[in-house]
Amino acid sequence: MLLEASGVNVVYQPGRGERIWAVRDVDLSLREGEFVGIVGESGCGKSTLGFALTQMLRPPAVLDSGMIAFRGTDIASLKGDKLRRQRRRGFALVLQSGMNALNPVRSIERHIGDLLKAHPLPGEHWSGEAIRSRGRELMSMVELDASVLSRFPHELSGGMRQRAAIALALALEPELIVFDEPTTALDVIVQAALMDMIKGLQRSRGFTAVLISHDMSVVLDATDRTIVMYAGR
Known part of the structure; x- marks a missing residue:
């Protein structure tokens, strides 16, 4: 298996001891080269799960417990440089809006340069x-x-920004890419073209893909296997 998650629990801790459970006891296995869909209503925890699987959770979200093994390494326990090294040829996340992934005061080339310099291979310049x-x-x-x-x-349209965000995810040659509602806020023609491109990339480059969406028709059309989330499970 490329990735195996066991007993994953994610909580939001907004303060004063309050704990909101977003993901509850999730077990998940991903094989090399497969395209998996995670579908569910808004607020069911699917995006939070995607963030957990790629170690992109930020406060107040906390991985409360569980194991997430990527090629046998428990990435849930990694921090700092050790986690950064795992991302190169490891795993990546594409957010649901290109504007959420892109810095408005940096050119696309600058984005790519910053990313490559932050995750170099040994001896790479x-x-x-x-x-x-x-x-x-x-x-x-x-x-x-x-x-x-x-x-x-x-200076880019919504569809172009999303393609640029996907290019950034591809820059580090990951074996796993999680796409978190990549077609949100795009018109139907642009959505279809973007999904065709994602499916083509997944087939040609052979990475494992996870598509998170509330749109069952999009998920069933694109994926090999579909997982349904409800109330965090």
Whole structure:
């Protein structure tokens, strides 16, 4: 198995001792190269689970208990540099809005450069030209023109921003990508084109994909296996 999660519990602790359970005793296994859907109504905990699986939880969300093993390593126990090293050729998260993933005062090329420099392989050095070259490759993968590299998030449409966010996820060559409602706030034509691109990337690059959505039709069309969440379970 690529990833095995056991007994995952996530709580929100807004303060004064209050604890709100968002994910309860979830067990989940993901095989290499499969495309899995997680579907459920708004507020059922599916996005929180996606954040937990990729170790992207932020306060007041807390992984209360459970084990999340990625290729045999319990990533739930990793912090700092050890977790950062796992992300390179490991796992990534695509947020449901490109604006949530992109810094409004940085160009797309700057985003890519910052990401590559933060997660280098041993002996790897990223010069300006190497970053631009990698950026052009990534833009081609997500069917964007290379000129997008010099542009800022506010200069892109919603669909282009989401493609740029997917390019950032692909930059570190992950084996697992969690897509958290990637088509939110996009019109139906753009949604269809984006999902076709995601399915094509998953097939051609062979990564394991998790699609989180409340839209059953999108999930059933794209995925090999569907998991239903309700009230955190």
